[in-house]
Amino acid sequence: MSLIPVQDLLKILEDSSPILLDASWYLPAAKRNAEAEYRAAHLPGAQFFNIDAICDSQSIYPHMLPSEEVFTDAVSALGVRSDDHVVIYDSSGVFSAPRAWWMFRVFGHSQVSVLNGGINAWRQAGGTVHAGIADGVPRGDFRALFQSEYYADIERVNAACGDSSAMIVDARSPGRFSGIDPEPREGLSSGCMPGAINLPFNDCIDKVSGQLMTPEQLEQVFSEVGVPADGDIITTCGSGITACVLALALDQTGRSARVYDGSWVEWATKSSKVPSHG
DSSP, X not given: OOEEOHHHHHHHHHHOOOEEEEOOOOOGGGOOOHHHHXXXXXXXXXXXXXXXXSSOTTOSSTTOXXXXXXXXXXXXXXXXXXXXXXXXXXXXXXXXXXXXXXXXXXXXXXXEEEETTHHXXXXXXXXXXXXXXXXXOXXXXXXXXOOGGGEEOHHHHHHHHTOTTXXXXXXXXXXXXXXXXXXXXXXXXXXXXXXXXXXXGGGGBOTTTOSBOXXXXXXXXXXXXXXXXXXXXXXXXXXXXTHHHHHHHHHHTTOOEEEESSHHHXXXXXXXXXXXXX
């Protein structure tokens, strides 16, 4: 179950103890501290999954996927065992938690779910929150095993740009995708990859509840922008966060997608000629 409603989580917690992880993250312009907000309020027993720390620290690009060894060590320190059900949430509804969900998937852990609606849905359902830092947990025995079918690097994206059987779906806003609006990272050109289509990630989110739409609603969204029912689908965004929202949404309709880890920040930096769309 990749997406879990809050009522289902409440029932699960009556009989079992899934690992709860707060994977909240914000763009730098938001000027919010996700770890400080976690310390102010989190689901009981939840550990903080730091997207900016559990990454490739040697990369010049933000929060790139770490090695198997780094992920194994970081996740085991959070108490995750190989047979645990991991439930991930964030404070925005469905925004950054899918990034952590994708990381677990790409490292071979299938028992991982995103809490639909995040901590807001939890509170609205009457769930309690705790302050401070959750008690330490025994080290887990998690072992990462890279699954290439969920991952895309710049070489695969380059190949997909000229492949009619592949589709690149960009989660950024229309203005950034078209090259009209600037990127939030200074000095980075806006625009899109050749042949990509635009599907802003928030078009998959219910505007009232902040939850991911139903599979039926998502199917309609995908149909309207031309996402095929199958084939090689690569999702991308600014730096690999909201591309994972699209990957989760596609998963809900039975599709599988690769996430371009470097996304636009890598593409615009490495590509010598970045075309605009439309």
